[in-house]
Amino acid sequence: MTEAPAQSFAALSAALTGFRVAELWGTGQVEPYLAAVLATVGDDVVARLLREGDEALGSPDPRQALQERVLDDDRLGPVARNVIVLWYLGQWDPLPQDWRNRFGASPLDVAGVVSPAAYRSGLVWRAIGAHPMGAEGPGYGSWATAPTLPAAG
Amino acid sequence: MGDRTDPAGGGIAVADYDVVIVGAGPVGALLARELGDDGTQVLVLEAGPAAGRTWAEYQANVEQYLGSDAKVPNSPYYTPQYAPSPNVLDIRKLKDGVPSDAGYFVQKGPLPFSSDYLRSQGGTMLHWLATCLRMVPNDFEQQSRYGKGVDWPISYDELRAHYARAEFELGVSANVEDQAYLGITFPEDYVFPMVRIPPSYLDQHIANTINGSTVPLDGGDAKLLVSSTPQARNSIPNPDYDGGKGYRPRGAHGAPYEGLRCEGNSSCIPICPVQAKYNPLKTWEQVGPNVEVRTQCVVSQVLHLGKAGPVQGLEYIDYTDGAPPSKPERVTADLYILAGGSIENAKLLLGSDVPNTYDHIGRHLMDHPYVIAWASMPENIGAFRGPSSTSGIEILRDGSFRSDRAAFRMEIDNWGWDFCTFAPYTDVEAAVHGNGNGKGLFGSALRDHLADTVPRQFRFGFLYEQLPSRGNRVEVDNRYLDALGLPRPVITYDVDTYTRAGMAASRSLWEKLFAVLGAEDHTKFSRTDPGYLTHDGKPYTYHGAGHNVGTHRMGDHPENSVVDSYQRCWEHENLYLVGCGSLPTIATSNPSLTMTALIFRTLESLRDDLGIR
Numbered sequence: 119m120t121e122a123p124a125q126s127f128a129a130l131s132a133a134l135t136g137f138r139v140a141e142l143w144g145t146g147q148v149e150p151y152l153a154a155v156l157a158t159v160g161d162d163v164v165a166r167l168l169r170e171g172d173e174a175l176g177s178p179d180p181r182q183a184l185q186e187r188v189l190d191d192d193r194l195g196p197v198a199r200n201v202i203v204l205w206y207l208g209q210w211d212p213l214p215q216d217w218r219n220r221f222g223a224s225p226l227d228v229a230g231v232v233s234p235a236a237y238r239s240g241l242v243w244r245a246i247g248a249h250p251m252g253a254e255g256p257g258y259g260s261w262a263t264a265p266t267l268p269a270a271g
Numbered sequence: 272m273g274d275r276t277d278p279a280g281g282g283i284a285v286a287d288y289d290v291v292i293v294g295a296g297p298v299g300a301l302l303a304r305e306l307g308d309d310g311t312q313v314l315v316l317e318a319g320p321a322a323g324r325t326w327a328e329y330q331a332n333v334e335q336y337l338g339s340d341a342k343v344p345n346s347p348y349y350t351p352q353y354a355p356s357p358n359v360l361d362i363r364k365l366k367d368g369v370p371s372d373a374g375y376f377v378q379k380g381p382l383p384f385s386s387d388y389l390r391s392q393g394g395t396m397l398h399w400l401a402t403c404l405r406m407v408p409n410d411f412e413q414q415s416r417y418g419k420g421v422d423w424p425i426s427y428d429e430l431r432a433h434y435a436r437a438e439f440e441l442g443v444s445a446n447v448e449d450q451a452y453l454g455i456t457f458p459e460d461y462v463f464p465m466v467r468i469p470p471s472y473l474d475q476h477i478a479n480t481i482n483g484s485t486v487p488l489d490g491g492d493a494k495l496l497v498s499s500t501p502q503a504r505n506s507i508p509n510p511d512y513d514g515g516k517g518y519r520p521r522g523a524h525g526a527p528y529e530g531l532r533c534e535g536n537s538s539c540i541p542i543c544p545v546q547a548k549y550n551p552l553k554t555w556e557q558v559g560p561n562v563e564v565r566t567q568c569v570v571s572q573v574l575h576l577g578k579a580g581p582v583q584g585l586e587y588i589d590y591t592d593g594a595p596p597s598k599p600e601r602v603t604a605d606l607y608i609l610a611g612g613s614i615e616n617a618k619l620l621l622g623s624d625v626p627n628t629y630d631h632i633g634r635h636l637m638d639h640p641y642v643i644a645w646a647s648m649p650e651n652i653g654a655f656r657g658p659s660s661t662s663g664i665e666i667l668r669d670g671s672f673r674s675d676r677a678a679f680r681m682e683i684d685n686w687g688w689d690f691c692t693f694a695p696y697t698d699v700e701a702a703v704h705g706n707g708n709g710k711g712l713f714g715s716a717l718r719d720h721l722a723d724t725v726p727r728q729f730r731f732g733f734l735y736e737q738l739p740s741r742g743n744r745v746e747v748d749n750r751y752l753d754a755l756g757l758p759r760p761v762i763t764y765d766v767d768t769y770t771r772a773g774m775a776a777s778r779s780l781w782e783k784l785f786a787v788l789g790a791e792d793h794t795k796f797s798r799t800d801p802g803y804l805t806h807d808g809k810p811y812t813y814h815g816a817g818h819n820v821g822t823h824r825m826g827d828h829p830e831n832s833v834v835d836s837y838q839r840c841w842e843h844e845n846l847y848l849v850g851c852g853s854l855p856t857i858a859t860s861n862p863s864l865t866m867t868a869l870i871f872r873t874l875e876s877l878r879d880d881l882g883i884r
Contacts (some may be wrong), residue, residue, distance in 0.1 A: 136718030169379060181714065190650045192379060199703050202713055206699045206721075209340070232714070234337035236509060238592045246725040248537070248655035251686070252337055252544055256533030261657025262469035267722050 123168055127152045129154055130171035133184055134198060135205045136270060137241055142150050142205070145239035150232065157225040158210065159197055165193050194222055206245070208236030272538050278367040288314045290602040290882060291585060293570045293619070294611035295319075295861070301870050302608060307562035309883045314563050314602060316587050317573070317750070318354040318611070320390035321566040323364075323552050326525035328668060333544045344398040344817065346543040349390055352754050354569055357387045364801045370761075375762040379752045380750020382802045384688025384764040386638050386815030388612050393551045394610065395817065398541040400659055401503040401548045402861040403443045404680070405671045408451040409861065410858035417462040417673040419769065420738045420856045424836040427454075430868050435461065437867035438501075441522055441549045444468045444500040445501030452498070453669045464518040465506040467499045468533060469687045472653045473729055474499075474662035477788065486783045489672040495784075498665045501864075503549035504533045504658060524552035535657050567871035571599055571757055573607070573623040578844040580626075582607050588755055597753055606845050606880060613852030614760050617822035622758040626842055631833045632759065633746055635739035635821035639856040640766050640802070640813035642774055643684075644781040645730035646790035654687035654728045656696070661685065667780075668859040669847045677735045680759045681780065682857045687728035688793070690814070695725050717738035729790070731781055734816055735832040736859050737766065745822055766813065771806035778809065786882055795862055818862050822852040838869065845880075849873055 128148045132139040149160055150213045156164050167188065189195045190235035195215045203211050209231045218227065231237050247267040249256055290306055292299045295317035306313050316627050323329040336347035343359050344646040346509065350356045361374025362383050371378045378384060408427035413420040435458075438445075444465035448456050456816035461723040470478070505520040512518040523546035524531040539548050546553070558564075572586040584603040590596040608617045617633040625632070650881075660832035672678070688694035705711035712720055743765060747758035785792045796803060800812040820834035825834025829841035838853045840846040851862045878884070 133859075135712050136713075136715040146401055158700060168534065184713070189711070198535070198713075198717050202703045202717065203700060206703075207696055209696075211700065230340050231338050231608075234334045237337045241718075242725075243655070245721045246655060246695060247651070247653065247722070248726070250337075251342075251655065252333065252536055252538035255536035256656070257534055258532040259469040260477070260535045261653065261661070263473045263653075265651050265653030265656070265726055266337070267726070268658060270718055270722075 123164070124148055124152055126168040126172050129175055130168065131201060131205055133171070133180060133195045134202050135241055137244075139180065147205075147236055150236065151201070154204070154210065155197070155201060156230055158224050160222070166253075167197055170194060176221060179266075195265060204232070206240055206242045208232055208238070208240045210253065213222070279849060286605050287566045288312050288602065288604040288605040290606045290608060290877075291316065291869050292316070292608045292610055293585070294394065294609065294615070295392040295499040295564055295566065296610065296612065297396040297554070298610035298866065298870060299394075300558065301513070301867065302610065302849065302874070303562045304558045306876055306877065308561045309562060309878065309881070310495060311881055312561055312884070314604070316568045316570050316585070316602075317392050317564065318569040318615075319356070319389070319566065320348050320349055320351055322556075323397070323524065325394055325605045326523060328527070329524065329546070329552070333542055336538070339836045341397055342541065342673065344387055345389055348397060350388055350390065350593050351567065351590070353588075353592075354390045355753060356390045359385065361776070362801045364799060364803070372751060374755070375759055377748070377759055379763045380765075382765050382804065383636065384636070384762045384815065385802055385813065387815045388614065388617070388817070388819060390566070390615070394862060397550050397552075399817070399863060400539050400861070401441075402660070403438065403501040403503050403864040404447070404665065405417060405450070405455055405861035406858050406865055407455055408858045409454065409669050410856065410860075411661070413856055413858070417671075419673060421826070421831070423855050424825055425872070429505040429864075430872070431456070433868035433871040434864065435819050436871045437864050438552070438690070439464055440851055440867060441503035441864065442505060443501050443503050443864075444506035445767055446499065449499045450501060452666055460514070462509045463501065463510045464512050465508050465520065468502050468506050468658065468661050470499055471657045471661045471683075473685055474683055476648075476652055477683055477784075478662070480788055481784060483486075488667070488779055489670070489675070493667060496666050497662050499662050500660060500682070502658065502661070504539070504543070505531055505547045506533065513618065519648060520555050522546065524550075524556045525542065525563065529695060533658060535659060537655060537659075539658050565589070569755060569757065570634050571755065572620060573619060573846075574601070575623065575624050575625050575843065577863070578626055581630070581845040582843050586653070590755070606847065606877065608847045608849055609705050610849045612850055613819045613822040616848050616850065616852050618747060618758055618760045620823070621745070621747045625772045628739050628842060629830050631813060631824065632830045633822050634744045635766065635824050635855075636647055636743045636745055636762065637737045637739060637820040639734035639816035639818045639857060639859075640737060640770055640774075641816040642777065642811050643814050644733070644785075644792070644794045644862045645688050645691050645723070645728070646785045646788075646792045646794070648727045648729060649789050652728040654685065654726050655689075657685045657861060659684060659686050660732070663824045672776070674849050675772065676776055677737070677770045678859050679733045679773050679777050681777070682732040682734070684730045684732055687725060691730060694728055695721070697726050731784070733774070733777040734859060734861070735770050736857055739824065739856060740765070740767065743821070766804060768806070771804065773810070775806050775809065776813045803811055816861070818851070819859065820851045820854045821859045823848040824855040826855060838873045838874070839876060848874060
């Protein structure tokens, strides 16, 4: 894989998740997730997704453009939403049946945690001011203190 | 003891071992260590694997959990084909008259028995929560005081010193002043090994809001008090312990400097990654050379005379995964101890057709039906941080109402709605997919939504006592066999109106608490839930608590029980049945501490039998 698709994937992922690009690279999951998405939905869909993502992010209103060009698109929307779930939970959810009927089913399109490392990297735990259950314990007595939420990028 | 040669020089049959223990879980570990240290030759036969004997093996279990799609209690642990374990994923809603044989259990209903256990060295206490409540004194006299259930053959006072010993073995963190309620007493100078686990921010908020207020219950006003829960997880050692000698916390098996404090990994069930929570592997690490452990050996028969009298031996099947199992081998001992958990003990005895004159074996199966009520606080209360539960309401565990309805305890749960709605997974999926309406969130709006909603989640868990009933039982049936051709547990189970009336009382409590806390009630019970039931027209869904109690209950006479108060089988004097199966009633405390205390009483009798002084 060349560098460019991973850069595009990271930038798109940041816009989709509300986390900074550097935070996503810091998880170590940019390349594993891109590889998982490529293997599951194929080069063509991913190329379109990254192209439309690049275009949207370069536009004057990236948020609106992402909504229209990616999330509202019949082909790209469900894949983009799965990418969000992937980042937040470290797991792949099966694509909707009508998507599979129209754009092709893949034997890899099944529910599952990508890896223990992917689970540990789930963004939901950061978003809620917690830590992945079973990992990164914040220390003795931490649960007794007032909760805080990390500043969003 | 310990010398297996025949002193008479032949002719007299000499047993292979002094003691054979069936099951290498928490009971087997403690008994093996104690008897081995006495100089007794002990064989332990464990049906399951020997996972987690080293730090590296244990970490492989942690990784298996982290990578599991369904993070259920047994998910970190390997279960071999020849020693299957029940799994909560196999619990089904039962149809009238149609047994479910999904998974290892065969469930005849009318309601499903909803708990699991784990056949493995270390046993089910690998995935326990580590709650260590003592029973209250009246629990031992439930029939005399309330006309319900049965009395125990022993009193709280007789067990009190053994409770203290159990609190040492398990390493309990608690403060005496929090635990002396409803008649529970301690010696004047007693302190727990470690100070109490810090109550969560959620606990503190609830305590500050409700302590001292009342709720109308049973025609009166019940006063509310949030209590810190005693827990077998490492906190700060108490310098006053043991007359000022102090206490040294025990770290992980194979990594003694790991887990000396709870680090807040928030995964006590199913696995504490640093072993700050007690698990029986820590006891196995202390077991000496007089003890031989054979894992992947399933005991298939208890050999007997066909009438009351001593057990003659055990047969077991040694297996290797993926290979055909061996022919049964025979082993003999002076004493036999079944410590496989209540359901496996009953299954083995019934499958061996062991004489059972008064027909109590397998009967009086109990659990704590566990109902969850869940809600959202007005503010962030820090959900998904810390041990699952660090406080509860315990002062409603006893009272004159027990003549009419079940008592309960209430856990305050720190892990949001994970058990009831699969939060935060379902929160993420619902927000991203817009609940299917195409209005899904992304970017900072998604992140802000999750940050605003999920940390406000909390829940209460209610554990109700269940009366011993002859109809709630484990049986065996030749139509239902496992991969070794051995019987699977066939379970008949129901929840009676006494327990359901307890659920109704708890509803008054949770509705009042949610109102006082200004919390938004999200509790939902669905007809499709396997544990769905109703009482007085109102719905409840119960889950299993993993507290598998009964099946060989203790009593003061063979007519009313299987074992005596030392857990010796009335009909077979060299056979002990040890564990939660011996509890005559379940009351409201999580049973592991009481089970552990009883082990020390049993050791007195075993040592007498073995001539150990």
